[in-house]
Amino acid sequence: xxxxxxxxxxxxxxxxxxxxxxxxxxxxxxxxxxxxxxxxxxxxxxxxxxxxxxxxxxxxxxxxxxxxxxxxxxxxxxxxxxxxxxxxxxxxxxxxxxxxxxxxxxxxxxxxxxxxxxxxxxxxxxxxxxxxxxxxxxxxxxxxxxxxxxxxxxxxxxxxxxxxxxxxxxxxxxxxxxxxxxxxxxxxxxxxxxxxxxxxxxxxxxxxxxxxxxxxxxxxxxxxxxxxxxxxxxxxxxxxxxxxxxxxxxxxxxxxxxxxxxxxxxxxxxxxxxxxxxxxxxxxxxxxxxxxxxxxxxxxxxxxxxxxxxxxxxxxxxxxxxxxxxxxxxxxxxxxxxxxxxxxxxxxxxxxxxxxxxxxxxxxxxxxxxxxxxxxxxxxxxxxxxxxxxxxxxxxxxxxxxxxxx
Numbered sequence: 001x002x003x004x005x006x007x008x009x010x011x012x013x014x015x016x017x018x019x020x021x022x023x024x025x026x027x028x029x030x031x032x033x034x035x036x037x038x039x040x041x042x043x044x045x046x047x048x049x050x051x052x053x054x055x056x057x058x059x060x061x062x063x064x065x066x067x068x069x070x071x072x073x074x075x076x077x078x079x080x081x082x083x084x085x086x087x088x089x090x091x092x093x094x095x096x097x098x099x100x101x102x103x104x105x106x107x108x109x110x111x112x113x114x115x116x117x118x119x120x121x122x123x124x125x126x127x128x129x130x131x132x133x134x135x136x137x138x139x140x141x142x143x144x145x146x147x148x149x150x151x152x153x154x155x156x157x158x159x160x161x162x163x164x165x166x167x168x169x170x171x172x173x174x175x176x177x178x179x180x181x182x183x184x185x186x187x188x189x190x191x192x193x194x195x196x197x198x199x200x201x202x203x204x205x206x207x208x209x210x211x212x213x214x215x216x217x218x219x220x221x222x223x224x225x226x227x228x229x230x231x232x233x234x235x236x237x238x239x240x241x242x243x244x245x246x247x248x249x250x251x252x253x254x255x256x257x258x259x260x261x262x263x264x265x266x267x268x269x270x271x272x273x274x275x276x277x278x279x280x281x282x283x284x285x286x287x288x289x290x291x292x293x294x295x296x297x298x299x300x301x302x303x304x305x306x307x308x309x310x311x312x313x314x315x316x317x318x319x320x321x322x323x324x325x326x327x328x329x330x331x332x333x334x335x336x337x338x339x340x341x342x343x344x345x346x347x348x349x350x351x352x353x354x355x356x357x358x359x360x361x362x363x364x365x366x367x368x369x370x371x372x373x374x375x376x377x378x379x380x381x382x383x384x385x386x387x388x389x390x391x392x393x394x395x396x397x398x399x400x401x402x403x404x405x406x
Contacts, residue, residue, distance in 0.1 A: 006029065006121070006124030006125065006128075006344070007068075007069035007070060007123075007124050007125075007126065007127040007128070007298050007300070007301070008034075008067065008068045008069055008298070008300055008301055008304075009029075009030060009034070009068050009069060009070045009071065009072055009120060009123040009124050010030060010034035010035065010036070010060070010064040010067070010068045010071055010072070011026060011030055011034065011035050011036070011071070011072040011073070011074070011116065011119065011120050011123075012036045012038060012057060012060065012071070012072070012073050012074075012088055013035065013036065013037050013038065013073075013074055013075070013076075013116060014038050014039065014040025014041045014052055014053075014075040014076060014084045014085075014088070015039075015040050015041015015042065015049055015050070015075055015076030015077070015084075016037050016041070016074075016076055016112065016116065017037070018037060020112055020113050020116075021035065021037060021113070021116070023113045024112075024113035024114065024116045024117045025113075025117060026116055026117050026120045029120055029121070029124065030120060034064060034067075034068065036056065036057070036060045038052075038053045038056050038057060038060075039051065039052065039053040039056070040052035040053060040075060040076075040084045041075050041076030041077060041078075041084065042075065042076060042077040042078070042080055042081040042083075042084070043077060043080075044077060044080065045080070046077065046080035046081040047081075048081070048083075048084075049076065049077075052084045052087060052088070054087065054091065057088055057091055058091060058095065061091060061092055061095045061096055062095060065095060065096035065098060066300070066303070067300060067304060068098065068300055069098065069099070069123075069126065069127045069298060069299075069300045069301075070098055070099040070100065070101065070123035070124070070126045070127070071092045071096070071098055071099070071100045071101070071123060072100075072101045072103075072116075072119040072120045072122065072123040073085045073088045073089060073092075073100060073101070073102045073103065073119060074102070074103035074112070074115050074116035074118075074119045075088075075103065075104075076112055077112075078102070078103050078104040078115070079103070079104050079115070082102070082104040085102045085103060085104050086102070089102055099123065099126045100123075101119045101120075101122035101123040101126070101167075102119065103115040103116060103118065103119045105166070105167065122167060122168060125168040126165070126168055127298055128168070128296075129164060129165060129168035129171065130165060133149070133151075133161050133164065133165060136149060137149060137161075148160065149161050151163075151164040151171055151174070152171065152174040152175075152177060152178050153170050153171055153174055153177070153230070154170060154171060154173040154174050154177055154230025154231060155177060155214055155230050155231060156177040156178065156180070156181055156212070156231060173203065173230045173231060173233050173235065175196070175198065175203075176196045176203035176205060176231065176233050176235070177212070177230060177231045177233075179194065179196040179203070180194045180196075180205045180207060180212045180231055180233075181212075183196075183207075184207055184210065184212075189207070190207070190208075190209055190210040191207060191208055191209065192206075192207045193205075193206055193207075194206075194207060194212075197238070197239055197240065198239050198240070199239045199240050199241040199258065200237065200239045200241060200242070200258045201235045201236060201237055201238065201239050202235070202236055202238045202239060203233045203234070203235045204233065204234045204235075204236075205231055205232065205233045205234075206232070212231045212232070213231070213232040214230065214231060214232060215230060215231075215232040236255070236256070237255040237256020237257070237258075238254055238255040238256070239255070239258070239353075240261070240352065240353050240354040240357075241258045241259060241260070241261055241352050241354060242254050242255035242256065242257070242258060242259075242352060242353060243255065243257045243258070243259045243348075243350040243351070243352060244350070244351045244352060244353070244356075244378065244400055245257070245350075246381070246382070246385075246386050246388075252382070252388075252399075252400075254353065254400065258347070259347065259348045259349055259350035259352060260291075260293060260347055260348070260349040260350070261349070261350075261352040261354040261355050261366065261371075262276075262289060262349055262350070262351060262352070262355050262370050262371055262373075262374035263354060263355050263358045263363075263366035263367045263368065263370050263371040263374075264354070264366045264367075265291060265320065265349045265370065266366070266367035266369070266370025266371070267366040267367040267370070269319065269320055270367075272291065272320065272370065273367075273369065273370050273373065275322050275325075276289070276370065276373045276374060276377065277373060279324065279377055280373055280376055280377050280380070283384070284377065284380040284381045284384050284385055285324065285381075285385070286381070286385060287323045287324040287327065288324065288377045288378075288380075288381060289349065289350055289351055289374050289377050289378060290322075290323040290324065290348055290349060290350065291320040291321065291322050291323065291348070291349040292316065292320060292321045292323055292326075292337045292340075292341065292346050292347070292348060292349075293316065293319075293320045293321075293346060293347055293349070294313070294316045294317065294345070294346055294347075295344065295345060295346050295347040296344055296345050297345075298345065301343060301345060302345070306336070308332050308333070308335070308336040309336045309339055309340060311333065311336065312333055312336035312337050312340055313340060313345065313346075315333070316337075316340075316346060320349070321333075321337060323337065323348075351374050351375065351377075351378045353400055353401070354366070354371075355371040355374055355375065355397075356371075356375070356396075356397035356400040356401055357397075357401070358371035358372075359371050359372050359375050359393060359394065359397045360394070360397050360398065360401065362401075372393065375393035375396060375397060376393050378393075378396065379391040379392070379393050379396050382396070
């Protein structure tokens with residue numbers, strides 16, 4: 001959610017106006033033809049405002065069912081009367097069998113734009129949590145563990161897997177919520193500021209009198225604020241896998257884009273080191289340190305790839321592709337790889353705080369040598385491409401560490 005990725009979804013909005021849709025921000029997550037503002041909805045008393053346009057809904061569902069992974073539905077005053085959302089959910093089940101996220105099942109507050117946003121965010125997360133739970137069940141079975149599998153919610157409580165599958169958005173910030181509880185238990189403190197840094201985000205919470213504060217108005221994650229009760233956490237796109245990128249104001253900035261650390265890439269694919277040495281001995285360009293790998297395998301997105309994108313996806317199945325080499329080999333391939341990355345199907349590698357920690361000797365679980373070469377390449381880029389002067393790799397890594405401490 002922080003990176004703006006998610007499965008392709010569409011949304012049906014009975015009784016909404018265009019201004020409400022614009023206010024919600026959900027059009028930043030769905031294409032123009034994937035949102036249907038339609039007749040229907042209810043008034044504040046729960047009385048029907050106008051009949052539901054089932055014919056328009058049927059046509060829309062048939063048009064979208066092969067393009068999306070899930071449907072979102074939010075009806076005006078659906079929390080007062082959910083009948084229109086239920087009718088549309090039944091119609092989606094009949095015509096497509098795809099997962100459905102209904103606003104009235106996710107939030108009880110009246111704010112229509114935010115409830116619509118919550119339904120869309122929920123639908124976008126369904127395929128991801130399905131894969132997660134399927135993998136977890138397989139691992140539990142392989143270890144012959146006879147115990148129920150529970151999922152942590154954003155407020156620190158537990159739900160079973162069936163509930164989590166229906167309402168995955170409720171698990172937003174579940175990791176930080178568990179970390180807050182664990183930090184207080186381990187430290188014995190009743191008043192604390194807890195910072196939880198992962199691969200993608202740093203999440204900060206305040207604990208007072210032994211209890212973390214909850215945000216009933218919705219947890220903010222990056223640019224989004226779905227109607228989900230969760231531990232009040234400030235989440236920023238800054239983690240061990242955050243990209244160290246050029247910035248005109250500060251020289252470089254960290255995050256919010258997540259990339260594969262070069263030290264991890266070098267450990268998994270030793271041949272990468274040779275290609276990095278080749279880059280180091282050549283004149284630097286913006287594609288240095290950049291390899292492309294598969295990230296997700298969403299069936300609906302893959303079925304709608306262009307021929308160039310399908311070819312790029314097939315090539316990625318053989319392993320990482322060096323972006324610089326792809327540009328020299330076939331520019332159509334390079335452009336297709338970039339589109340796969342923007343769609344969330346692929347991920348770039350890049351220089352990260354994890355690499356800096358390997359260079360400084362603070363970490364040693366991946367490949368230090370690859371991190372050291374990548375640091376030299378990044379220093380060359382700063383000097384030759386961006387005019388940032390001479391940066392010894394060690395000094396550069398100390399600066400990255402200082403930025404992380406801020």
